[in-house]
Amino acid sequence: MTQLQIGPYAVQPPVVLAPMAGITNAPFRTLCREFSGGKGLFVSEMITTRALVERNEKTMQLIHFDETEKPRSIQLYGVDPDTVGKAVRMIAEEDLADHIDLNFGCPVPKVTRKGGGSALPYKRHLLRSILREAVTNAGDLPVTMKMRKGIDDDHITFLDAGRIAVQEGVTAIALHGRTAAQHYGGTADWDAIARLKEAVPEIPVLGNGDIWSADDALRMVRETGCDGVVVGRGCLGRPWLFGDLVAAFEGTGTYAKPTLKEVAAVMLRHATLLGEWIGDEARGVIDFRKHVAWYTKGFSIGSESRKKLAIASSLDELDALMSELDLDQPWPVGADGPRGRTSGRNRVVLPDGWLDDPYDRTGVTADAELDTSGG
Numbered sequence: 574m575t576q577l578q579i580g581p582y583a584v585q586p587p588v589v590l591a592p593m594a595g596i597t598n599a600p601f602r603t604l605c606r607e608f609s610g611g612k613g614l615f616v617s618e619m620i621t622t623r624a625l626v627e628r629n630e631k632t633m634q635l636i637h638f639d640e641t642e643k644p645r646s647i648q649l650y651g652v653d654p655d656t657v658g659k660a661v662r663m664i665a666e667e668d669l670a671d672h673i674d675l676n677f678g679c680p681v682p683k684v685t686r687k688g689g690g691s692a693l694p695y696k697r698h699l700l701r702s703i704l705r706e707a708v709t710n711a712g713d714l715p716v717t718m719k720m721r722k723g724i725d726d727d728h729i730t731f732l733d734a735g736r737i738a739v740q741e742g743v744t745a746i747a748l749h750g751r752t753a754a755q756h757y758g759g760t761a762d763w764d765a766i767a768r769l770k771e772a773v774p775e776i777p778v779l780g781n782g783d784i785w786s787a788d789d790a791l792r793m794v795r796e797t798g799c800d801g802v803v804v805g806r807g808c809l810g811r812p813w814l815f816g817d818l819v820a821a822f823e824g825t826g827t828y829a830k831p832t833l834k835e836v837a838a839v840m841l842r843h844a845t846l847l848g849e850w851i852g853d854e855a856r857g858v859i860d861f862r863k864h865v866a867w868y869t870k871g872f873s874i875g876s877e878s879r880k881k882l883a884i885a886s887s888l889d890e891l892d893a894l895m896s897e898l899d900l901d902q903p904w905p906v907g908a909d910g911p912r913g914r915t916s917g918r919n920r921v922v923l924p925d926g927w928l929d930d931p932y933d934r935t936g937v938t939a940d941a942e943l944d945t946s947g948g
Contacts (some may be wrong), residue, residue, distance in 0.1 A: 591803045657707055719749070723753070748766050751782055840864070845857070
């Protein structure tokens with residue numbers, strides 16, 4: 574397949590790690606990059622533009638990149654064009670990243686109720702203003718965007734948003750084939766990805782949704798004609814999936830099927846990296862707890878052992894608990910399937926009157942960007 578080009582950066586194979594709040598921090602990106610041999614594009618978790626402009630302490634930590642990360646990709650969330658423009662200009666002038674992705678896909682209520690994330694593309698003029706400010710202030714940095722099909726089946730926005738993005742100079746678009754109302758439930762609509770690719774042939778289109786294995790990624794490209802894939806929940810507890818993706822696109826080898834012993838070694842390294850990144854071993858292990866169920870999915874581990882692993886508070890304790898398991902277990906059948914959140918929602922929480930006029934720019938309140946970064 575042709576090489577994916579994001580501005581001056583060649584991404585081959587055409588594989589991108591999706592930004593995930595609390596997940597795609599520097600330690601997890603390091604693991605994924607190691608398994609891929611440094612191939613692909615790995616995006617930071619969501620950064621709130623106001624928090625960045627105000628140099629919030631947590632936010633400044635989240636935008637730290639390892640010296641081996643090239644290009645450095647940062648995802649921004651914002652609803653105010655001026656603030657987005659200031660944040661992008663700050664990144665460009667202070668050399669904080671090499672690529673900027675804009676979040677118009679987040680479906681969680683605390684984001685959509687303020688008009689952000691997957692709610693925002695419904696407001697066409699507001700979307701255009703944000704994209705224009707971002708591209709104008711980015712200088713030579715490529716600006717991309719990630720979005721969903723729309724708010725719900727009655728308010729589909731992805732084709733309009735795609736055309737606006739092309740007109741405003743966005744470099745590439747990633748589409749998650751679900752509406753905000755679907756959240757992470759049901760099945761991703763890959764046909765929508767194909768339709769977007771047909772609608773905006775001028776720039777690369779990346780597909781996202783229901784990529785649980787490397788074969789799923791190849792199938793998405795074949796069926797939709799998209800230029801690359803964005804992988805999110807499929808890599809939870811499986812950073813080696815990026816090695817599989819490289820092997821699949823390059824046709825060079827077989828996929829990883831790690832034993833529990835090999836998985837345990839990755840778990841310990843992940844927890845260690847988190848402790849080094851945070852600057853506190855105990856806090857690193859505590860932050861790692863949410864990953865335990867993903868890493869151990871499908872393995873024969875008693876409920877009591879799982880419970881202890883999920884409340885470990887030191888690297889030594891985590892190592893000791895894992896050493897008590899049957900580490901010779903092979904990779905479980907079916908463990909490559911869906912993981913992470915799979916629930917849907919029947920209603921999207923929106924600002925009052927949000928759906929009254931798709932071209933009205935009012936409705937975004939002053940507190941829409943007051944949350945700190947990371948989701």
